[in-house]
Amino acid sequence: MKTNLQYDKDGRILFTEEMKKEYTILMPMMLPIHFRLFKNILLRHGYKAVLLETDHPRIVDEGLQSVHNDTCYPALLVIGQLLDALKTRKYDINKTALIITQTGGGCRASNYIHLLRKALKRNGLGHIPVISFNIGGMEKNPGFKLSIGLIIQIVYAILYGDLLMLLANQTRPYEINKGETDRLVAEWTDRIGNKLRGSTILNNRSVRRDFDAIVSDFARIPVMMTQKIKVGVVGEIYMKYSPLGNNNLESFLLSEGVEVVVPGLMDFVLYCVDNAITDTKMYGMNRLKGSLAIPLKKYLEKLQNMLISSVKKEASFTAPSPFEHVKSLIKGYVGSGNKMGEGWLLTAEMLELIDAGVENIICTQPFGCLPNHIVGKGMIRKIRENHNNANIVAVDYDSGATRINQENRIKLMLSVAKLNMQKAAARSV
Amino acid sequence: MQHYRVGIDVGSTTIKIVVMDDDNDIVYKYYDRHYAKVRENAARLLADLKDLLAKSSLNVAVTGSAGLGMAKAAGLDFVQEVFATKIAVEFYHADVDTVIELGGEDAKILFLTGGTEERMNGSCAGGTGAFIDQMAALLGVSLAELDKLSLEHGTIYSIASRCGVFAKSDIQPLLNQGANKADIAASIYQAVVDQTVTGLAQGREIKGRVVFLGGPLTFQKGLGLRFKETLGLSDEDAIFPDNSEYYVALGAALYSGSLRQMDYSHIMSCINKAALAKNTVLSLPPLFSSKAEYAGFVERHSANNAKVIDIATYEGDAYLGIDAGSTTLKLVLASPDGGILYSFYKSNLGEPVQLVKEQLEKIYEMCGGRIKIKAAASTGYGEELIKNAFRLDGSLVETVAHYYAARFFDPQVDFILDIGGQDIKCFRVRNNAIDSIMLNEACSSGCGSFMETCAHTLGYSIEEFADMALYARHPVNLGSRCTVFMNSSIKQAQKDGAGIDDIAAGLAISVVKNALYKVIRINNPAELGSHIVVQGGTFLNDAILRSFELETGKQVTRPDIAGLMGAFGAALYAATFKTEKTSMLSYDELKRFTHTSRAAVCGGCTNNCKLTINRFGGSERYISGNRCERPLGKSSMSVLPNAYKFKLEKLLELKPLSGPLGRIGIPLGLNMYENLPFWHALLTHMGFEVVISGLSTRDLYSKGQHTIPSDTICYPAKLMHGHIMKLLDMGIDTIFYPCMPYNFDENLGDNHYNCPVVSYYPELLKANIKALDGTRFLYPYFNPGNRKNFTRSLCSFFTDRFNVSRKTVEHAVDKAYRAYRAYRADIEEYGRKALEFAKANGRLVILLSGRPYHIDPEINHGIDKLANSLGLVVLSEDCVSHYIDKFRTGVLNQWAFHSRLYAAAKFATLHDNVYPVQLVSFGCGLDAITSDEMRYILETGSRLYTQIKIDEISNLGAAKIRLRSLMAAVELSGGARHENQFAI
Incomplete structure (x- = not known):
């Protein structure tokens, strides 16, 4: 039975309160740990959320058929994954809604939600409501409201996710009992998930306690500390994080005996908040948003510092740098007014990695990514000029690029990394 | 016990093997094409070495773009090929700064000094051996001939090397204009050099001692010369070593020295095991499940065969259609009811006029007194030239010609797809009119010649290849993208052990997918319509036709004259004329017909059109290559309104006025084409003498080419590098080019952003043009869309830096907004x-x-x-x-x-x-x-x-x-x- 659809003044299908009760909400995947936590939060708030963990080739085909092929690859995958799920008949298409993030900025990514709607229409699925997940106040829906409580939980989930990802990356390559790290990640993801789902009230104190417990749990995993090459992964956010997008880059690197370093999601969130402040200060845009962003940024930074100090309690782990430090590194490269896509953050992340001694970097981007022409590929020459040992490879991803080509380029970077490591070892002897 | 090091280099097309002894002498080297059978060939080559190696202890390393899979499967050590090159070069040569290596499909550059960096061609085959092969084929010469020709060149033309299609569209007009082949040959090499310098070096200058490696650079001296000249290298600094094609294998051998030692039998068993292992490949359903199914398919399509009439016995009227394509000539003589009396299809070899003349004479001879040609029409690339040369009754644009022909076979046709060797054309038919034309301008994938080239590379003819595809059990899924990507997909499939038949079928499916999803961009086969006519020589390949039907789920019409449809359509068009007799040159006139052409450059405006002036016999003259009517001596058309011209002239009217703050340069590109009146007024009123870099030219582009870090960015952005270089050359020491994420708000949308490239390109220029370091390059963030904020930012930027008063700035701002409004x-x-x-x-x-x-x-x-x-x-x-x-x-x-x-x-x-x-x-x-x-x-x-x-x-x-x-x-x-x- 079809629900009566309601529309806003622009003709957009609204997600109504009634739908909240009946509709399944499909979420596309990006960062496995984090998104599983997000799903649990949505469940707790009464949404019937389902996280899509599919990764078969049919997803790409769906994307190719429904999205302009020159559009960035993440759009193609996200939309392909959602359409593919709708077509499996696993979900009642008259009782299903979709959710997708919307950043709102000068990058093409702000248009994903519109491309998704166009794709739905093309496939005769135009009646499916699409929820925009954003904190900028775009596209409101009566049945989906971001309450303060929900936002705070999401923020905590990002931190939990960042912490688990960080510790797992620093432990997994060295663990003596294979699989132990992943088991611990799964265990904690469940525990946090239940906590977020249940009625426990989160506050800074209980979260800090969790952080400390997580850190000491990971520290207890028996490891064999051999010297390994460290490789940082930066880039366009979806390509950087999504195994579906980057052809399981992390596991490939692991199989090459590498320790992977991936910057956390909180930096990106802080970057987005910081942009709202810049937008007001530098460009005189949206004053209200800018003034709300200032306390929000302070709050987030405080939480990020909490994570950092927990990690620092174990000497064997390397803690991430505070946001302001990351931001300070861009001086002489790009300005903080560069705010489309990953903007200055991408350059900053490369510099932060080098700063932290991770000189081998993979810069991932969808083929033809516009902001990355400037903040990614455009800055590599200059970074190398200032850091002789910086060993950066830019890898493009799209439906036609083959894994063998990508891996070959990465292997080249790894060969140089190995040589640099040997040279450094020789010097220190 | 004797000890050897063995390097095995498995490239995209060849396999090389070297054996080195402890004195670093090469005791054995061998090189062969592997025709996709990487593991079998590696096993065979090693088996041949039994006498040499059986009783020795060995180190082995595998390298090369197709070597990774083999090494993995065999459990042998792998060394990345660029890295192997580096090892070899550092071993054999002292003080080398840069290595340039061109292979069949790969191009690599290594910077060894001043921060080691290695780069490979990523997404583009431009500038590789494959590109040169393609171009030699276009010229109809062998590689050796191409090389010889290039040494005799006079001028060099600019040819794009990124993709075969682009280069072809540069070369074809040159050929048609009768340009010297020697010049073209050298220009092809130059294109490769340019591609290497920009595409690969990406902002790093190539200098110092350079080693050149790889097949093309070993065997084609002319190519090396172009590199030497372009990079300004002396004989000493340009090193073309012996054994250069073996360097990668040598590097692997050298590298293997640090690895475990093995004996011969162990290695052989590893490799044999790998050769036998059949990997699972992502495969697609077969094209035909049985021979009977194929027979039914052939039967169904034979319903669309054109009627053939014997010209030797026919009496009556006839109509002639000529399709003068850019590379081929097609000709059809048809009876009034569309029967085929005579047809002709051949490569025009750059001389279409001569070929048409011969054909017309032949047709007149065959017609004798029995057949009366009532009208003749031309179409295609050379339609006007042919019409003028032979005084035809008419001519028509090729899309319409194809429509006429398709309508003959299916009167209700609503979708036409034509895939030729290098072109894809398709369009819908709506209300008897052509709608939504799609052509492949940007990319050659999806065209027929690609499949042909692949067949040849793998050692088969296209016919054999197509036959194998029909019955392949597990066609490989090769995706749908650019040719280069497909080449690497094929590489991957080979690595995974797919058979040739599966690759052939996979390619046929890819060609179709490319046409459908890249060029036509369908979402849903229903969009194609219900009466589809497919044509073009490529569809004569049953594997491709079948793939098309399977992919779209539709039965389509493929006439058996699929390759001649343009000419057939022109003949049908001629049949609509009410002429009694064709105006075409008579047999006698043809016998006297002469054609000469000469190239000229029009000096009428900055486009500098390359004209071809054709003379047919007496005083008749036909000019082609022109964009406007100017060189024809007509001027009536030039009074038609042209806003592009108007806007450009308005911008060029903005002249520098000397001022107390001295000269300030503005690069004229990207959003400056919109904002120049604004900044010009602003800076002029602040007291600057505003100097503009002027119009873009090809020369200007090449000046900045070496500083472009991202080869896939748009051309307008790439041009900015040249504009900056030009300003620097003019001696300007202050350059103003602000970053503008926002533009003026015209209240047409939800926001008023610039695109990410326009917004922040100045930051990229600053980071990549070293010469800017000694210049005052001003690139602040501004948002002129918000006047209050803008004025404040401007004041804080200019007042202290240039010692101008707030008042002056505010006054200038006022003038700027006025100037911009006036311009709008x-x-x-x-x-x-x-x-x-x-x-x-x-x-x-x-x-x-x-x-x-x-x-x-x-x-x-x-x-x-x-x-x-x-x-x-x-x-x-x-x-x-x-x-x-x-x-x-x-x-x-x-x-x-x-x-x-x-x-x-x-x-x-x-x-x-x-x-x-x-x-x-x-x-x-x-x-x-x-x-x-x-x-x-x-x-x-x-x-x-x-x-x-x-x-x-x-x-x-x-x-x-x-x-x-x-x-x-x-x-x-x-x-x-x-x-x-x-x-x-």
Whole structure:
């Protein structure tokens, strides 16, 4: 039975309160740990959320058929994954809604939600409501409201996710009992998930306690500390994080005996908040948003510092740098007014990695990514000029690029990394 | 016990093996093509070495782009190939700074000093051996001949090396104009050099001692010479070593020294095991499940065979159609009811006129007194040349010719797809008019020649290849993208052990997928229509035809004269003439016919069109290659309104006025084409002498080429590097080029952003042009869309830095906003007048809709003039966008320049005589969004959408086909109310 659809003044299908009760909400995947936590939060708030963990080739085909092929690859995958799920008949298409993030900025990514709607229409699925997940106040829906409580939980989930990802990356390559790290990640993801789902009230104190417990749990995993090459992964956010997008880059690197370093999601969130402040200060845009962003940024930074100090309690782990430090590194490269896509953050992340001694970097981007022409590929020459040992490879991803080509380029970077490591070892002897 | 090191290099097409002893002497080397059978061939080559190696202890390393899979499967050590090269070069040569290695499909550059860096070609085959092979084939010479020719060159032409299609469109006109083959040969090499310098070096200068490696550089001396000359290398600094094709294998051998030692039998068992292992490959369903199914398929298609009539016995009327394509000539003589009396199909070898002459003589001889040719018409690339040369009765644009032919086989045809060797053309038919033409301008994948080239590379003829494909059990899924990507997909499939038949079938499916999803971009086979006619030589390949039917789930019509449809259509068109006898040259006149052509460059304007002046016998002259009527001595057309010209002239009127603050340079590109009047007024009133870098040229582009870090960025952005270099050359020491994420707000959209590239390109320039370090390069962030904020930022930026008063700045700001408003008002006024003119004179208006910077003649290649010469009034999107109020779009309408596009499309839906043509720069990511939305707005208003892709390559042929087909469609639908008769 079809629900009566309601529309806003622009003709957009609204997600109504009634739908909240009946509709399944499909979420596309990006960062496995984090998104599983997000799903649990949505469940707790009464949404019937389902996280899509599919990764078969049919997803790409769906994307190719429904999205302009020159559009960035993440759009193609996200939309392909959602359409593919709708077509499996696993979900009642008259009782299903979709959710997708919307950043709102000068990058093409702000248009994903519109491309998704166009794709739905093309496939005769135009009646499916699409929820925009954003904190900028775009596209409101009566049945989906971001309450303060929900936002705070999401923020905590990002931190939990960042912490688990960080510790797992620093432990997994060295663990003596294979699989132990992943088991611990799964265990904690469940525990946090239940906590977020249940009625426990989160506050800074209980979260800090969790952080400390997580850190000491990971520290207890028996490891064999051999010297390994460290490789940082930066880039366009979806390509950087999504195994579906980057052809399981992390596991490939692991199989090459590498320790992977991936910057956390909180930096990106802080970057987005910081942009709202810049937008007001530098460009005189949206004053209200800018003034709300200032306390929000302070709050987030405080939480990020909490994570950092927990990690620092174990000497064997390397803690991430505070946001302001990351931001300070861009001086002489790009300005903080560069705010489309990953903007200055991408350059900053490369510099932060080098700063932290991770000189081998993979810069991932969808083929033809516009902001990355400037903040990614455009800055590599200059970074190398200032850091002789910086060993950066830019890898493009799209439906036609083959894994063998990508891996070959990465292997080249790894060969140089190995040589640099040997040279450094020789010097220190 | 004797000890050897063995290096095995498995490249994309060849396998090389070297054996080295402990004195570093090469005791054995061998090189062979592997024809995709990597593991078997490796096993065979090693088996051949039994006598040498069986009793020794060995180190082995595998390298090469196709070596990874083999090494993995065999459990041998792998060394990345660029890294192996580095090891070899450092071993054999001292003090080398750079290594350039070109292979079959790979191009690599290594910087060894000043920060080791290695780069490989990523997404593009331009500048590789495969590219040279392709070009030699186009010229019809062997590689050795190409090399010899190049040594005798005089001039060098600019040829794009990125993709075969682009280069072809540069070379073909040169050939047709009778350019010297030696010059072209050298120009091809130069294109490879340019591609290496920009595509690979990406902002790093190649200097010092350079080692050149790889097959093409070993065997083609001319190529090496071009490199030496371009890079300014002395004989000592340009090193072309012996054994250069073995360097990668040698590097692997050297590398293997640090690995475990093994004995021969162990290695052999590893490799044999790998050769036997059959990997699982992502496969697709077979094309035909049985021979019976194929027979049924053949049977069904034979219903679409053309009627053949014996010319030797036929008596009566006949009509002649000539399709003079860019590389082939096709000719059909048809009876009034469409029977084929005679047909001809051949490569034109660059001399179409001579070939037509011979054919016409032959036809006259065969016709004798029995057959009367009542009319003759031409179509295709050379339609006008042939029509003029032989005094034909008419000519028509090729799309319409194809439509005539397709309609003959299926009167209800609503979709036509033509895939030739290098071109894809397709269009819909709506109300008997051609609609939504799609051509492959940007990419050659999906064309027939690609499959042919692959077949040859793998050692088969195209026919054998097609036959194998029909019964392949597990066709490989090769994806649907650029040729280069496909080549690496094939590599991957080979690595995974797929058979040739599966690859052949996979390729056939890929060709179809590319055409469907890349060029036509269908979402759903239903969109193609229900009466589909497929044609072009490529569809004579049953594997491709079958793939098409399977992929779309539709049964289609493929005439057996699929390769001749243009000529057949022209003949059918000729049959509509009411002539008693053709005006074509008679047999006697043909015997006396002579044709000479000479190349000339028009000096009429900055486009500098390369003209070909043809003379046929006496005084008759025909000029081709021109964009406008100027060289023809006619001037009537030049009075037609042209907003591109108007805007450009307005900008060039802005002159430097000397001021107390000295000279300040502005690069004229990207958003400066919009904002120049603003900044010019602002800076001038602050007291600067504003110097503008001037119009873009090809030379200017090449000056900045070596500083471009991202080879896939749009051409307008790439040109900025040249503009900066030019300002530096002019001795300007202060350059102003602000970062502008926001543009002026015209209230047409939800926001008024610039695109990410336009917004922040100055930051990229600063980080990549070293010469800017010694210059005052000013690139602050500004948002002139918010005047208050802007004035404040401007004051804080300029007052202290240049010691100007706040008051002066504020005054200048006022002047700037006025100047900008005045400029906009002038454009709007021009638009208003032009629309009036068009109405009064019954002219069609072409809205050339793009970005402000598309008025740069180096970017638009003179499309505006071409449109004028076709009798069209030319306006730009910003001449009319202000007539439209903000309206709801299906996408987030947040970029200032793009909002104008949507408004322009909306405007066209309200004005019958206005036709938008969208100009899209290759690599423009935003246009993936805008073009779909523009199409949607237009089609919702029952209007035609036309798009022209533009790039650094000047090829107006495609633009002309689109414009003329658009006009043909307008004419057929009765939309044109003007007097002009177009040759359609």
